[in-house]
Amino acid sequence: MQRIKRNDTVKVISGKDAGKEGRVVRVYPTADKVMVEGINRVTKHERVKTSRRGAQEGGISHVEAPLHVSNVMPVCPECGKPTRVGSKIVDSKKTRYCRRCDSEF
Ligand SMILES: [Zn+2]
DSSP: OOSSOTTOEEEEOSSTTTTOEEEEEEEETTTTEEEETTSSEEEEEEEEEEOTTSOEEEEEEEEEOOEEGGGEEEBOTTTOSBOOEEEEEETTEEEEEETTTOOBO
16 A cells, blocks of 8 residues: 555655645655655766757756655545545445545545
């Protein structure tokens, strides 16, 4: 059961982006990591090279790095607060629910 899914809004609870919220753009289930829009941006330095057509490639770019799922909390769409997620079985399907307001999402 994944605690966090793509397109969830999550709140960062630790690290340099603690307190920020963002949308999950990618989930890495095997590594327990998530990529969150605008969160955990790192500066990447690449050697500048010139392609055959003369265009410059490389230099400094900002990319998002994955965060561990334990560093984020899903934000409940119903009550709008970061919450712990429970799971229960409804109609023989597993669903996630908010432990604050009991709404499923
Ligand atoms: Zn809720």
